Structures are given as structure tokens and as C-alpha cells.
Amino acid sequence: MSSQTVLAPSLEASVDSWWRGAAIYQIYPRSFTDSNGDGIGDLAGITARLDYVASLGVEAIWISPFYTSPMADFGYDVADYCDVDPIFGTLADFDALVEKAHGLGLKVTIDMVFAHTSDKHPWFAQSRADKINDKADWYVWKDANADGTPPNNWQSVFGGPAWTWDARRQQYYMHQFLKEQPQLNAHNPAVQAAALDALRFWLDRGVDGFRLDALNHSMFDPAFTDNPAAPEDGRPRTRPFDFQQKVNSQNHPDVVGFVEKIAKLCAEYGATFTVAEVGGDEAVPLMKAYTAGEQRLSSAYSFDFLYAPYLTADLVVKALSQWGEEPSEESLPEGWPSWAFENHDAPRHISRWVSEEHRPAFARLTAALLASLRGNIFLYQGQELGLEQDEIPFHLLKDPEAIANWPLTLSRDGVRTPMPWDGEHFHAGFTEGEPWLPLSPTNIAKAVAGQEADPESQLHWTRAMLALREHHPALKLGALTEAKADGGLLTFTRSHEGQSIACAFNLSGEAIKHKAPDGGTVLAVNGATSTSLPPYAALFVETEKK
Known part of the structure; x- marks a missing residue:
């Protein structure tokens, strides 16, 4: 637990x-x-x-x-x-x-x-043109290492180095995703x-x-x-x-x-x-x-x-x-x-x-x-x-x-x-x-x-x-307390300005015994009861906040 x-x-x-x-x-x-x-x-x-x-x-x-x-x-x-x-x-x-x-x-x-x-952005077109224009440093450019390899070992999310050689500037430009997505500086x-x-x-x-x-x-x-x-x-x-x-x-x-x-x-x-x-x-x-x-x-x-x-x-x-x-x-x-x-x-x-x-x-x-x-x-x-x-x-x-x-x-x-x-x-x-x-x-x-x-x-x-969330301030705006996990059972409480809602969820494919708070307004999901949660069932019990 x-x-x-x-x-x-x-x-x-x-x-x-x-x-x-x-x-x-x-x-x-x-x-x-x-x-x-x-x-x-x-x-x-x-x-x-x-x-x-x-x-x-x-x-x-x-x-x-x-x-x-x-x-x-x-x-x-x-x-x-x-x-x-x-x-x-x-x-x-x-x-x-x-x-x-x-x-x-x-x-x-x-x-x-x-x-x-x-x-293809005009900013990049200007930046790659030479090393002295107004947008030359709007992107990330670096010289090659002495052996021609990229400036460092950074890798792109989509695979391969985060650097592509550009012949116009005779430098590498950085891209953390596709080479068609040059890194803004x-x-x-x-x-x-x-x-x-x-x-x-x-x-x-x-x-x-x-x-x-x-x-x-x-x-x-x-x-x-x-x-x-x-x-x-x-x-x-x-x-x-x-x-x-x-x-x-x-x-x-x-x-x-x-x-x-x-x-x-x-x-x-x-x-x-x-x-x-x-x-x-x-x-x-x-x-x-x-x-x-x-x-x-x-x-x-x-x-x-x-x-x-x-x-x-x-x-x-x-x-x-x-x-x-x-x-x-x-x-x-x-x-x-x-x-x-x-x-x-x-x-x-x-x-x-x-x-x-x-x-x-x-x-x-x-x-x-x-x-x-x-x-x-x-x-x-x-x-x-x-x-x-x-x-x-x-x-x-x-x-x-x-x-x-x-x-x-x-x-x-x-x-x-x-x-x-x-x-x-x-x-x-x-x-x-x-x-x-x-x-x-x-x-x-x-x-x-x-x-x-x-x-x-x-x-x-x-x-x-x-609609349940919108009409219950406890769910939309309230504090979340007492979050607990017990096997497939998840429980927590939402509360706001006198309203308290006890929430219980069975995230498993097996029935779980669960004693809900006494009294209050009950919303059952997928056949839940005050004592049992069938597979993938949930229960909301609204009470006055103590």
C-alpha cells in the first residue's frame, strides 16, 4: 500500500x-x-x-x-x-x-x-546567408571540430546528431528535432x-x-x-x-x-x-x-x-x-x-x-x-x-x-x-x-x-x-488530499468551501471491497456500491466537509 x-x-x-x-x-x-x-x-x-x-x-x-x-x-x-x-x-x-x-x-x-x-522561415534564410547579417545569431551555429565532426555529442529527438552541416555558412546548425527544424537561439x-x-x-x-x-x-x-x-x-x-x-x-x-x-x-x-x-x-x-x-x-x-x-x-x-x-x-x-x-x-x-x-x-x-x-x-x-x-x-x-x-x-x-x-x-x-x-x-x-x-x-x-466537474467546486477548484493506492484501488478526497467528495476508483480487472463513507450523495460508475467496486468501477460520495 x-x-x-x-x-x-x-x-x-x-x-x-x-x-x-x-x-x-x-x-x-x-x-x-x-x-x-x-x-x-x-x-x-x-x-x-x-x-x-x-x-x-x-x-x-x-x-x-x-x-x-x-x-x-x-x-x-x-x-x-x-x-x-x-x-x-x-x-x-x-x-x-x-x-x-x-x-x-x-x-x-x-x-x-x-x-x-x-x-524555410525567412529568418533562417537570412541567418544562413553569412556570418555577419542582422540575423546571423538568431539560430545556433558552430564550427566543425578539427576533424570535421559535429561540435559536440548532442542528439536529436527524432534520431541522429542534433547538428547538420550547412555549406553556405561553412558551419553546423543545431536542431533538436528534424534537420528541417533549426534551433532558434x-x-x-x-x-x-x-x-x-x-x-x-x-x-x-x-x-x-x-x-x-x-x-x-x-x-x-x-x-x-x-x-x-x-x-x-x-x-x-x-x-x-x-x-x-x-x-x-x-x-x-x-x-x-x-x-x-x-x-x-x-x-x-x-x-x-x-x-x-x-x-x-x-x-x-x-x-x-x-x-x-x-x-x-x-x-x-x-x-x-x-x-x-x-x-x-x-x-x-x-x-x-x-x-x-x-x-x-x-x-x-x-x-x-x-x-x-x-x-x-x-x-x-x-x-x-x-x-x-x-x-x-x-x-x-x-x-x-x-x-x-x-x-x-x-x-x-x-x-x-x-x-x-x-x-x-x-x-x-x-x-x-x-x-x-x-x-x-x-x-x-x-x-x-x-x-x-x-x-x-x-x-x-x-x-x-x-x-x-x-x-x-x-x-x-x-x-x-x-x-x-x-x-x-x-x-x-x-x-x-x-458537467459533474463543472457543477461541483470541490472537483474543479478544491484541494486534493489523502491520495492512497492499495493494489488496484485508488482513493482521494476533493474539498472546497464546505463541500467534500470522497473518490474511489478500481483500476483493476478484479472486484475490490471498499467501504464508502456513510451518508451523503452517491454517484456510482460501472456498478459500484457502498461496499464493493466491480472491475473498472468508481464511486463518488459527496458530504459536508468536516
């Missing part, structure tokens, strides 16, 4: 911030809805479906990149921070999307990528100023927040010290990147100063939501540093669940216990975490965490669990339908990482397949053309239209869980 009391102040003084405890719906624009028949989703398609998104009961949407891009990494290689790629539409289409979303009461957050640009104040100008452009168009992609990758050790080897920990190593501790190639402490500039700008536009994506083995201390106090970011996006091969009670307790400590005299209060079970990079959670025969019950359980976590919660498009991970054959792969590391790296394409809207329509209502990735019969059978007609569907259940 493991147990952890999580001291998580409910922050009553800041409840006017719209984002506290918010449920946010991630939209991957290529795969949401295609409005013009070219097989690729677009902004007009998103706008057409916003009534559906609002009906879920979420407070905001997060839209993955739609900026001008050659699409080497499907939009995360930005060639113009202040325009829309033609495959997604126009700035006018974006403005219409924001207007429609705001009319429905939805906030709009967008991705912003400041660790790198596309190699975010240590340079001029680069930071340009990044803030890009944020200001979208804030002026009405956006309500930003997800800051790969933020801890934005700065590095200026001395370019080699990374040390990583000790063997039993995890599979599919890329050279996995063999190093990334202590010098990323995670530089100066990122905090950049964070404060971003937060200050956003504060000028009101209670704007900023969430940092921070990955890696030592992510939590960085996440806390980026969100500490009122002068930094609102939240940090946790990876605790995104790549976990199993969902266990111990895993949940460990993840929750990392957040919520009372600040000491020497420390600033930390921001809230943001939780997700899946996203555009991470496989569908029900395909990772449970066998096929248990997936309907498990999807209901995990919707209940996500809705009860302290912090912000993210749902990835189709999660509300219980969509499963698609298997994409090699000849249809689009994901550059999966192609480069086939078959050992799990394809991101399997979670990026198009959203199924109506199983009776051509390509499930996603497009009138040929979809950029195929839809599977399994997920077409879970299309929105069919689930709307079934009051017992996962879609209706997800709405119910989001």
Missing part, C-alpha cells in the same frame, strides 16, 4: 481566472473536419463543429499549429508565425473561428513553437522580442491563451558541453537520443526569464492562460519553476500519463503527489498542473491501458478519473467517443519519426487519424475527398452521430462527467 497526503490549496483568491480547473479540448486541425474536400481538416471545418465542442461542456479549445509551414513535421515547423497556412485557410477564417467560439462561451488557446522554426534578446511580437499578433486577434510547445528545449548550455551517458534503466532505447542525459542540450535555467516576459505580455491582455509543455525525465522541477508565483505561467502540461504503458493506482498517487505542496518562506506558490491521458503525440489511452473486452467500461472509468483531478484537464479530439489507436501500415505513414525509426517507434499517425462524425456518410463525414490518413472501421463505428442517438454512449457519459 502507498499513501500520500497532497496539500493542495484551492486558491479561492484566484477563482476569477477562467482557466483554473478548466476542461480544454485539443483540436488537431488536419484531422478534425475538412470543409473543402481536399482530405485535410481546416479552420472553417473547426468553426463548423464548434457547437458540438461547446456541447461537451469544456471551457476552451486548444488548436495545434495552423501556421504557414512546409509540413515537414505537420505544422510544428513554422515558416511564418503570423499567418495561416493555405491548407488550413486564411486569417479571416481564423477570425471567424474566434468569433464563433467566443459567441459559444469557448476560450481559444493556440500552440506556439519557440524552440525552433522551419528551415532563444538566448538572444532579439529572438525573444520577435517571439513576443508573434504572441502579441495573436492576442490582438482575440486568442485567450497559448500552449508553449517544447519550452524546455528553447535554451541550452552556451558552452556546448557534451551530454553525459544515461544509465541503463530498463526502458527500450530506439534512438541515440535515449542514450544521453539531456542536461546540457536543453533545460537551461535562463528559460525562466523568457517565461516571465511571456507572462507579463499576456497579463496585459487579461487573465490569459499559458501552459508549458515540458518533457523529459526531470520535468517536474522545471514545470514548477515555469509556473511559480504570479509572474510566470499559469500551468504546465504533465507527461505522467501520456506514455505510461499501464494506468495504476500507484502511478496516479505518484503523479498527484508531485504537486500541491504548501510554499515555504523561500519558495513561490506553484501553478496548477495540466493533465492529459492522450494527445496528438501520445497513443489513445484505452488502447494502451486495457484489453479490448474491457474498453467500454474502462473508458467510462477514465473519464470519471480525469474529471476528478486537481488542475486543468485536457481531452484530445475523439477521446470523448472512446476512440482507439489506429494501426497505420508502413506505406501509408506520414509521421517522420515513425518512418525514420520503423518499426520500434510507435507511430503518432495512429492517434492523428480523422475524427469520425457520421458512420453512414462517406469517410465518416470528415471529408468529401480522400482523407490524408485512413479511418478505421473500429473508430467509424464510434462516430458522433451514432453516439448522439444512444443515451448510454461514451459521448453522453463524457458530457456527464464534465
Whole structure:
């Protein structure tokens, strides 16, 4: 048995911030809805479906990149921070999307990528031209070693050295991802100023927040010290990147100063939501540093669940216990975490965490669990339908990482397949053309239209869980205490201003005896009772706080 009391102040003084405890719906624009028949989703398609998104009961949407891009990494290689790629539409289409979303009461957050640009960005074209132009040091350039090898041993996430030779400058340039994604030199104040100008452009168009992609990758050790080897920990190593501790190639402490500039700008536009994506083995201390106090970011996006091969009670307790400590005299209060079970990079959670025969019950359980976590919660498009991970054959792969590391790296394409809207329509209502990735019969059978007609569907259940969170301050804003794991049993309590909700979850395939608190209002999930939790069942008991 493991147990952890999580001291998580409910922050009553800041409840006017719209984002506290918010449920946010991630939209991957290529795969949401295609409005013009070219097989690729677009902004007009998103706008057409916003009534559906609002009906879920979420407070905001997060839209993955739609900026001008050659699409080497499907939009995360930005060639113009202040325009829309033609495959997604126009700035006018974006403005219409924001207007429609705001009319429905939805906030709009967008991705912003400041660790790198596309190699087709005009900044990079100028930077590589010579060593003396105005943007010569906007990217990371280094001379070769005496023997012509790269400047140090840093490796890229997608495989191979983090350095590519450029004949024009007779130097190597750094890239932590694809070679088509050269590293911005975010240590340079001029680069930071340009990044803030890009944020200001979208804030002026009405956006309500930003997800800051790969933020801890934005700065590095200026001395370019080699990374040390990583000790063997039993995890599979599919890329050279996995063999190093990334202590010098990323995670530089100066990122905090950049964070404060971003937060200050956003504060000028009101209670704007900023969430940092921070990955890696030592992510939590960085996440806390980026969100500490009122002068930094609102939240940090946790990876605790995104790549976990199993969902266990111990895993949940460990993840929750990392957040919520009372600040000491020497420390600033930390921001809230943001939780997700899946996203555009991470496989569908029900395909990772449970066998096929248990997936309907498990999807209901995990919707209940996500809705009860302290912090912000993210749902990835189709999660509300219980969509499963698609298997994409090699000849249809689009994901550059999966192609480069086939078959050992799990394809991101399997979670990026198009959203199924109506199983009776051509390509499930996603497009009138040929979809950029195929839809599977399994997920077409879970299309929105069919689930709307079934009051017992996962879609209706997800709405119910989001409504439960919205209507119970203890779940949305409250403290989380007494988190305990006992085998497959997970329990914790949420409380806020006189309301207390005892939460119990059976994350196993075996029935568990569990004595619920006496009295109070009970919500049972998957056949739970006050004395027993069947497999993948949950129980909420609301009482007056003692």
C-alpha cells in the first residue's frame, strides 16, 4: 500500500481566472473536419463543429499549429508565425473561428513553437546567408571540430546528431528535432522580442491563451558541453537520443526569464492562460519553476500519463503527489498542473491501458478519473467517443519519426487519424475527398452521430462527467488530499468551501471491497456500491466537509 497526503490549496483568491480547473479540448486541425474536400481538416471545418465542442461542456479549445509551414513535421515547423497556412485557410477564417467560439462561451488557446522554426522561415534564410547579417545569431551555429565532426555529442529527438552541416555558412546548425527544424537561439534578446511580437499578433486577434510547445528545449548550455551517458534503466532505447542525459542540450535555467516576459505580455491582455509543455525525465522541477508565483505561467502540461504503458493506482498517487505542496518562506506558490491521458503525440489511452473486452467500461472509468483531478484537464479530439489507436501500415505513414525509426517507434499517425462524425456518410463525414490518413472501421463505428442517438454512449457519459466537474467546486477548484493506492484501488478526497467528495476508483480487472463513507450523495460508475467496486468501477460520495 502507498499513501500520500497532497496539500493542495484551492486558491479561492484566484477563482476569477477562467482557466483554473478548466476542461480544454485539443483540436488537431488536419484531422478534425475538412470543409473543402481536399482530405485535410481546416479552420472553417473547426468553426463548423464548434457547437458540438461547446456541447461537451469544456471551457476552451486548444488548436495545434495552423501556421504557414512546409509540413515537414505537420505544422510544428513554422515558416511564418503570423499567418495561416493555405491548407488550413486564411486569417479571416481564423477570425471567424474566434468569433464563433467566443459567441459559444469557448476560450481559444493556440500552440506556439519557440524552440525552433522551419528551415524555410525567412529568418533562417537570412541567418544562413553569412556570418555577419542582422540575423546571423538568431539560430545556433558552430564550427566543425578539427576533424570535421559535429561540435559536440548532442542528439536529436527524432534520431541522429542534433547538428547538420550547412555549406553556405561553412558551419553546423543545431536542431533538436528534424534537420528541417533549426534551433532558434532563444538566448538572444532579439529572438525573444520577435517571439513576443508573434504572441502579441495573436492576442490582438482575440486568442485567450497559448500552449508553449517544447519550452524546455528553447535554451541550452552556451558552452556546448557534451551530454553525459544515461544509465541503463530498463526502458527500450530506439534512438541515440535515449542514450544521453539531456542536461546540457536543453533545460537551461535562463528559460525562466523568457517565461516571465511571456507572462507579463499576456497579463496585459487579461487573465490569459499559458501552459508549458515540458518533457523529459526531470520535468517536474522545471514545470514548477515555469509556473511559480504570479509572474510566470499559469500551468504546465504533465507527461505522467501520456506514455505510461499501464494506468495504476500507484502511478496516479505518484503523479498527484508531485504537486500541491504548501510554499515555504523561500519558495513561490506553484501553478496548477495540466493533465492529459492522450494527445496528438501520445497513443489513445484505452488502447494502451486495457484489453479490448474491457474498453467500454474502462473508458467510462477514465473519464470519471480525469474529471476528478486537481488542475486543468485536457481531452484530445475523439477521446470523448472512446476512440482507439489506429494501426497505420508502413506505406501509408506520414509521421517522420515513425518512418525514420520503423518499426520500434510507435507511430503518432495512429492517434492523428480523422475524427469520425457520421458512420453512414462517406469517410465518416470528415471529408468529401480522400482523407490524408485512413479511418478505421473500429473508430467509424464510434462516430458522433451514432453516439448522439444512444443515451448510454461514451459521448453522453463524457458530457456527464464534465458537467459533474463543472457543477461541483470541490472537483474543479478544491484541494486534493489523502491520495492512497492499495493494489488496484485508488482513493482521494476533493474539498472546497464546505463541500467534500470522497473518490474511489478500481483500476483493476478484479472486484475490490471498499467501504464508502456513510451518508451523503452517491454517484456510482460501472456498478459500484457502498461496499464493493466491480472491475473498472468508481464511486463518488459527496458530504459536508468536516
